Amino acid sequence: MVKDTKPLAYAANNGYQKEAFDPSAPPPFKIAEIRVAIPKHCWVKNPWRSLSYVLRDVLVIAALMAAASHFNNWLLWLIYWPIQGTMFWALFVLGHDCGHGSFSDSPFLNSLVGHILHSSILVPYHGWRISHRTHHQNHGHIEKDESWVPLTEKIYKNLDNMTRLVRFTVPFPLFVYPIYLFSRSPGKEGSHFNPYSNLFPPSERKGIAISTLCWVTMFSMLIYLSFITSPVLLLKLYGIPYWIFVMWLDFVTYLHHHGHHQKLPWYRGKVTKINRK
Template sequence: MAKEAHPLQQQQQQYAGNGARQEEDETYFDPSAPPPFKIAELRAAIPKHCWVKNPWKSLSYVVRDVLLVAALIAAAIGFNNTWFFWPIYWPAQGTMFWALFVLGHDCGHGSFSDYPKLNSIVGHILHSSILVPYHGWRISHRTHHQNHGHVENDESWVPLTEKVYKNLDNMTRVLRFTLPFPIFAYPFYLWGRSPGKEGSHFNPYSNLFSPTERKDVITSTLCWGMMCFVLLYLSLKMGPFFILKLYGVPYLIFIMWLDFVTYLHHHGYKQKLPWYRGKEWTYLRGGLTTVDRDYGWINNIHHDIGTHVIHHLFPQIPHYHLVDATKAAKAVLGKYYREPEKSGPVPLHLIKYFLQSVNQDHFVSDTGDIVYYQTDPYLNKNSN
């Protein structure tokens, strides 16, 4: 089918905001054009050491993060009655929860080590501790990587088609596209997925999973339930308000990090990026719609997860090799690699791209094999 009419210059202007001109060769670069290279060429360009999974190195990051989490908990207990400590503790611990999630994410990809049992044990411990069902999420995330950039088959922040969008009730639209609601979406996604899709990450009989995966999903759901029981027990012993301060608020900040980062992996670039369906979709073209981001000094804390293009194409590469792999692949990627805007110590520059995208990227056409996000001009007026 023909590509949906959406002039590239208009895309540039919409995201540039002030109509700033860009270099001519960049202005007329079509990101939806089939790339002149194959994925085998990218693979060959990446140094051999980038494919090596060192379980001891991976475990060292786990030890580092767990020790930091434990130290923050100890400090929280010691400074419980010091009011100014908590506004420091909450973002610090919430960010460390997010770091634990990324390490569990590596376990799910098998990039943590070459030992499936080690990956599963570490993944369950890390993800259950922050109320993520390890296998349930691992399997759906695998679906996301296998179908990245596909309108119907993708799993993470999948675009709504115009028909699905128009059938949403007003409350659902507001919750999905009005801050702060989108940055608290993850728990709801775990229970009910995205609009237009059915299933739960906790239900072994969900259509997310095959019959052979049900036992794994049951195991993860039980581990998740055990963590809920631990939190309930601690609330009874130490008081619910203290556990809310100690765990609840950092958990919410972790959710904010997760939704913010994963959203910006696939949205909010200055030039709108395509989504595919039908014969136009390929694994390579879908992976090239992802975006690298710079998070300043947080890059190291959250294990370079912002180095995302190469991760999406080759999820088996350990996080500590992603930067080197990306540097090596740039020569092949050419204009299909979008250099991330450099961040200060804190990535405040990304907030504007997040806000722009939430306000503009509402749905895609029901037809066409190459489509771009469109804007509902009445959404913000109606929500106000």
């Protein structure tokens, strides 16, 4: 049992504010305290409920594609693209939960569903899963973080002009996710597709190879479909929604990692009561 939940209560209370922020200071509570404070039913994983979400999203995506193909007019396309791009994002979120193991208690089911969902939107499941795990384990670390690495001044000054343009000039950062999958962040080496990348331990190489094969299979299917149907139709049905999904992903990632110096993460620094006199 938690003996002292006072720091948790302070952090959740709007009557308190943070002062004298020390980024090197540990949080005012332990992970175990957070776990104990979460109701037990929140830890229960229901695979049937999880699969129902997958079925729901897949049916919505299929219905949208069928409607857009049938009516095929520009007004509907303009409505279809942002909605379908958001649904692709929904598939990514479900695959994300598979990667975290929160989809079910079965590693096999998590891996199977994760591969199907992420491969369908051109994300290498195991490659992303492992790098995302590294990100959570080293969030904000100047050297060890992954996917959103704080750049040192030295690395930034050594970037070529094209990399600076793509990485830091709006709107290009909204489309950078596929580049990250192939070449990681500035100052990092390796690829999410290469089993021998320094991103992954040797024990994960087989899984990376499987995920890369699934990605290549999906990409090949898209190329094949563009020949048997129409490249323009495939662009409208899949290509533009895919890029809207990428924009969603990069935009949400940006919002998650940026803030104001007076709007620090709630778990950082000290908390003191506001003087209301």
